[in-house]
Amino acid sequence: MKKVALVSLGCDKNLVDSEVVMGKLLEEGFSCTCSPEDADYVILNTCAFIEDAYRESYEWINKLCHLKQPLSSKRILVMGCLPSRFGKDLRGQFPSVDCWVVPDALPLIPRLLQEEYKGYVTGEEPYLYDHTTARVLSTPSHLGYLKIAEGCPHRCTFCVIPRLRGPLRSRSIESIEEESGNLAKMGVKEFIIVAQDIGSYGVDLYHRRSLPRLLWRLGKILPAESWLRLLYVSPESLNTELIEAIAGVPQVCRYLDIPLQHVDHDILKAMKRPYRVEHVLKNIECLRSLLPEIAIRTTFLTGFPGEGIEEHKKVLDVMRVVKFERLGAFPYSEGKDCASSLFYPKVPPEIARERSHEILNLQKKIMKSFHESLLQKKIPVIIEDSISRGARKGTRKYMGRTYADAPDVDCRIVLRGAPGRGRTGSIGMAKVTRAGIFELEGVLT
Numbered sequence: 373m374k375k376v377a378l379v380s381l382g383c384d385k386n387l388v389d390s391e392v393v394m395g396k397l398l399e400e401g402f403s404c405t406c407s408p409e410d411a412d413y414v415i416l417n418t419c420a421f422i423e424d425a426y427r428e429s430y431e432w433i434n435k436l437c438h439l440k441q442p443l444s445s446k447r448i449l450v451m452g453c454l455p456s457r458f459g460k461d462l463r464g465q466f467p468s469v470d471c472w473v474v475p476d477a478l479p480l481i482p483r484l485l486q487e488e489y490k491g492y493v494t495g496e497e498p499y500l501y502d503h504t505t506a507r508v509l510s511t512p513s514h515l516g517y518l519k520i521a522e523g524c525p526h527r528c529t530f531c532v533i534p535r536l537r538g539p540l541r542s543r544s545i546e547s548i549e550e551e552s553g554n555l556a557k558m559g560v561k562e563f564i565i566v567a568q569d570i571g572s573y574g575v576d577l578y579h580r581r582s583l584p585r586l587l588w589r590l591g592k593i594l595p596a597e598s599w600l601r602l603l604y605v606s607p608e609s610l611n612t613e614l615i616e617a618i619a620g621v622p623q624v625c626r627y628l629d630i631p632l633q634h635v636d637h638d639i640l641k642a643m644k645r646p647y648r649v650e651h652v653l654k655n656i657e658c659l660r661s662l663l664p665e666i667a668i669r670t671t672f673l674t675g676f677p678g679e680g681i682e683e684h685k686k687v688l689d690v691m692r693v694v695k696f697e698r699l700g701a702f703p704y705s706e707g708k709d710c711a712s713s714l715f716y717p718k719v720p721p722e723i724a725r726e727r728s729h730e731i732l733n734l735q736k737k738i739m740k741s742f743h744e745s746l747l748q749k750k751i752p753v754i755i756e757d758s759i760s761r762g763a764r765k766g767t768r769k770y771m772g773r774t775y776a777d778a779p780d781v782d783c784r785i786v787l788r789g790a791p792g793r794g795r796t797g798s799i800g801m802a803k804v805t806r807a808g809i810f811e812l813e814g815v816l817t
Contacts, residue, residue: 383566418453512796610656746804
């Protein structure tokens with residue numbers, strides 16, 4: 373039996389693709405191993421969104437190619453966004469790689485390995501998995517991603533995702549219901565809904581934004597103690613209908629990720645981000661009036677062409693007013709294949725980095741204040757792991773996350789509780805006893 377090792381880079385959407393590939397391989401009789409050294413076939417699922425991402429992909433390719441000894445039968449297949457972005461040029465750059473596979477050709481991978489195919493493979497048609505597709509979860513058993521759509525309907529000038537992943541393709545509500553029900557039977561407690569933009573879900577299939585409808589449907593079939601976490605909602609998607617669903621479906625986490633990227637009108641126009649920040653902030657205010665405890669996460673891009681000191685200050689001013697509970701800031705990374713590469717004036721990379729650091733330093737103060745506001749309050753938490761016996765007799769320490777923290781990107785909470793109270797994957801309440809910038813402490817109640 374041939375052994376396959378798979379290394380997955382990039383975002384959680386990429387991770388779902390990797391899980392689907394492993395499911396298909398197991399169906400075809402391959403076996404899995406965690407060790408690329410011991411594998412007959414090594415698959416690398418790549419990211420190429422920004423320069424740092426594809427540099428990491430290059431490093432991994434070189435690392436895996438070094439495993440191929442002279443006369444070795446080991447084969448290396450590279451899939452995902454890197455071959456989609458850079459095409460057949462990669463073959464000359466990395467001759468030790470046997471096969472390059474774009475995202476739409478994902479279903480062909482078992483056959484490509486069986487036939488020992490060499491070369492560059494494109495998809496026969498746009499691909500979208502569904503509830504009937506074999507999939508092997510690589511996440512902790514209490515956590516699962518629900519990828520509700522593929523591709524992107526937007527044309528942001530700094531982004532290549534629509535070219536790499538194609539147009540929006542939404543799964544049916546019925547398919548997502550089936551998959552979420554199956555995951556619940558497997559013990560999943562936290563369902564994280566992802567896509568390039570979950571706010572656009574259904575526009576292609578149902579001819580309208582259908583995320584609210586999906587949430588109401590999932591709320592009826594998922595166990596009451598489940599969490600539904602929403603990632604990557606485009607700002608223009610936040611409307612009254614979605615706000616009502618977030619407030620009305622009890623399983624929906626009081627957490628929302630809305631990547632603004634900027635707040636200046638002219639910069640947003642150059643980015644082709646089709647909204648006015650004033651309207652988005654009014655909707656956020658409405659959401660917070662219904663759910664005062666909600667945690668809002670956003671992302672800002674610094675150093676976009678044309679951004680001056682005044683435009684940057686507007687971002688800081690909005691942060692001071694809105695006080696986003698969670699926030700990421702990234703310097704603009706220019707790709708020659710992005711429309712924004714033709715825009716001027718350019719912002720020096722060192723200034724873009726300085727501005728992102730300034731944003732993150734302000735965010736630390738905002739997060740510290742938010743965490744201090746939670747002191748002595750009881751908040752929902754999910755247990756990730758048991759870490760040690762507590763200092764007090766008859767207690768244990770557990771690592772977890774609050775409702776305001778998505779896995780791998782946000783903060784954590786260290787919890788104390790009686791042995792057995794903190795089962796891995798269980799959702800409960802905790803009283804916050806200490807507040808740091810990136811870590812809380814609490815007691816399970």
